[in-house]
Amino acid sequence: MNDVVGIIYPAEKKVGREALSIHFLQEELERLGIRSRVYFADSINLGLMSEHRLIMVSSHYENNYPILLQMIDKGGLSLQKENRDFPKLLVGGPTTVNPLPLKHVADFFFIGDGEALFRTLKEKKERKGTLTLQEIMDTVVWHENVFYEGRCEIKTAVCDLEGERSPLATVDGTVMIEVQRGCRRRCLFCLIGWTRGRCRYRSLDDIRLALSRVKKGSVEKVMLIGSDPFSNPELPDIITYLRKAGYEIGMPSIHVSDIHEYRDVLKLIKPRTITIAPESSERIRFELGKKFSDEDVLRAARTAKLCGARNLKLYFMVGLPAEQDKDLEACADLVNLCSSLAGMRVKCTFSIFIPKPHTPLQFAPFEGVDVLSGRNKLLRKKLRVRAHFTNPKRAAIQTLLSIGDEKVGKMLLQAYRYGLSYTGWIAAARKLGVELEDYFNEKTLEYVFGFECINTSVCKRALYSAYQKYLAKTIE
Numbered sequence: 001m002n003d004v005v006g007i008i009y010p011a012e013k014k015v016g017r018e019a020l021s022i023h024f025l026q027e028e029l030e031r032l033g034i035r036s037r038v039y040f041a042d043s044i045n046l047g048l049m050s051e052h053r054l055i056m057v058s059s060h061y062e063n064n065y066p067i068l069l070q071m072i073d074k075g076g077l078s079l080q081k082e083n084r085d086f087p088k089l090l091v092g093g094p095t096t097v098n099p100l101p102l103k104h105v106a107d108f109f110f111i112g113d114g115e116a117l118f119r120t121l122k123e124k125k126e127r128k129g130t131l132t133l134q135e136i137m138d139t140v141v142w143h144e145n146v147f148y149e150g151r152c153e154i155k156t157a158v159c160d161l162e163g164e165r166s167p168l169a170t171v172d173g174t175v176m177i178e179v180q181r182g183c184r185r186r187c188l189f190c191l192i193g194w195t196r197g198r199c200r201y202r203s204l205d206d207i208r209l210a211l212s213r214v215k216k217g218s219v220e221k222v223m224l225i226g227s228d229p230f231s232n233p234e235l236p237d238i239i240t241y242l243r244k245a246g247y248e249i250g251m252p253s254i255h256v257s258d259i260h261e262y263r264d265v266l267k268l269i270k271p272r273t274i275t276i277a278p279e280s281s282e283r284i285r286f287e288l289g290k291k292f293s294d295e296d297v298l299r300a301a302r303t304a305k306l307c308g309a310r311n312l313k314l315y316f317m318v319g320l321p322a323e324q325d326k327d328l329e330a331c332a333d334l335v336n337l338c339s340s341l342a343g344m345r346v347k348c349t350f351s352i353f354i355p356k357p358h359t360p361l362q363f364a365p366f367e368g369v370d371v372l373s374g375r376n377k378l379l380r381k382k383l384r385v386r387a388h389f390t391n392p393k394r395a396a397i398q399t400l401l402s403i404g405d406e407k408v409g410k411m412l413l414q415a416y417r418y419g420l421s422y423t424g425w426i427a428a429a430r431k432l433g434v435e436l437e438d439y440f441n442e443k444t445l446e447y448v449f450g451f452e453c454i455n456t457s458v459c460k461r462a463l464y465s466a467y468q469k470y471l472a473k474t475i476e
C-alpha cells in the first residue's frame with residue numbers, strides 16, 4: 001500500500017461518489033501509473049489509511065472539516081501533522097483559498113485548479129518515462145501553487161480546460177460532466193466569482209470524446225456541471241448533440257437571464273426542476289451583483305414551466321449586511337407569489353450568509369445566533385410554503401472555519417475533543433483564550449486576515465472599496 005495514494009472525500013459515499021474531483025484524482029493518478037484508494041466518511045476500511053505515504057483530500061465545504069477530522073481519527077492517524085510522519089496530507093478544492101483552519105492537520109494545500117499539478121507531473125513523467133510516488137511528493141513540495149508552513153504569496157492556479165481530458169462520474173444511469181468553470185459575474189459574496197478565475201469551457205469535441213469512454217447503454221442522462229453553463233458558447237451545440245444521441249439532460253444551475261434567453265434550448269432539455277437563487281430582496285440583490293428583479297424571477301419560472309419544469313427551487317440568504325425585516329418580508333412575498341403559479345411546486349432554502357475569504361463581503365459581520373434565529377422565525381411566520389433553514393449555531397461555526405486563522409485551527413482540534421457541538425466550540429474558545437467576536441465583528445481595511453498568504457490576484461483595497469460601496473447603497 002506504500003505506493004498507493006489515498007483519496008479522502010469527507011462526506012458519505014452517496015454524496016462523494018457524485019463528486020467529479022474524486023474521479024479526476026483517480027483518473028489522473030492512474031494515467032501516471034499510480035494506484036489509488038478512495039475513502040468516504042462511511043467507508044469501513046478507514047484503518048487502511050495509515051498504510052499510505054500520501055493522501056489527497058478533496059475539500060468543498062468548511063463544514064466538512066470536522067468530518068475530515070473524524071475520518072483521520074477513525075483511521076488511527078494522529079490529527080496533528082507534527083505527530084505524524086506519514087501519510088502526508090495534501091488538501092485541494094475550493095476551500096483551500098483559506099488553508100489556515102486546517103494548517104495544524106494537513107501538510108500541504110493545493111490552491112486552484114488541480115490540473116496545474118497534474119500537468120507538471122505528466123511533463124515529468126514524459127521526460128523520465130516513469131514516475132515514483134516519492135517524485136510526486138517532491139513535485140508537490142516545490143509546486144508554485146502549493147501552500148505550507150512558511151510559504152506565502154501563493155497564487156491560485158487557473159487552467160484552460162479545452163483539450164483537457166474531462167473526468168466523468170457515473171451514478172445510477174446518470175453521468176456527470178463539467179462543461180464550464182468560473183463565472184461571468186462577480187457577486188460580492190461569492191467564492192466562485194472571486195477565486196475560481198475567468199470562465200473556462202469544454203468544447204463539444206471534448207465532451208464527445210469524454211462520453212465515448214462511457215459504456216454503451218449504461219447511461220440515460222447527462223448532467224452538465226458548471227456554475228455559469230450558458231457562458232460556454234458551444235453549450236447549445238452540446239445540448240443538441242446530446243439530445244440527438246438520445247440522452248436526457250440535466251443542469252443543476254442556470255442563471256435567471258439565461259432561462260429566458262435560451263428558452264428554445266431549454267425546451268430541448270425539458271428540465272423537471274429549475275433552480276433560481278434570488279438571494280435577497282430586489283434592493284439588496286442588485287447591490288450584491290445579481291441584476292434581476294422579482295418580475296424577472298417570475299418570468300423565468302413561467303418560462304421554465306413552458307419548457308416542462310414542474311419544480312422550482314429558490315435559494316435565499318439570511319443575515320446579509322444592511323438587511324432589514326422588510327427585505328426578509330420581500331423574500332417571503334416572492335416565494336409565496338411563485339407558489340401561486342399553477343402547476344409549479346416550490347421549494348425554498350434560506351441559508352445563512354457566511355463571509356467568504358477573498359470576496360468583498362469578507363469584511364462583513366456575522367450577525368449572531370440570536371439575531372439570526374429571530375430572522376428565521378420571522379420568515380417562518382410569513383412563508384406559505386415549507387422552507388429549509390440553516391441552524392444559526394452551525395452557521396457561526398462555518399463562519400469561523402471560512403474566514404478564521406490558525407487560532408481557529410487550534411479551536412477546531414480542541415472542539416473535536418469536546419464533541420464538536422456549538423457548546424464544544426464555545427468551551428474550546430474559552431480554554432484557548434480566543435475571542436469569537438474578533439471573527440464575528442465587521443472588519444476594517446487594517447484587519448489582517450490569516451488567508452492573506454494566498455494571492456488570488458485581487459487586491460484587498462479593491463475588495464474593501466466594493467464592500468463600502470455596497471454599504472453606501474444599502475444602509476438606510
Ligand code: SF4
Nearest residue numbers: 183185186187190193
Ligand atoms: S452568478 Fe452565481 S456563481 Fe456567479 S458570481 Fe454570482 S453567485 Fe457566484
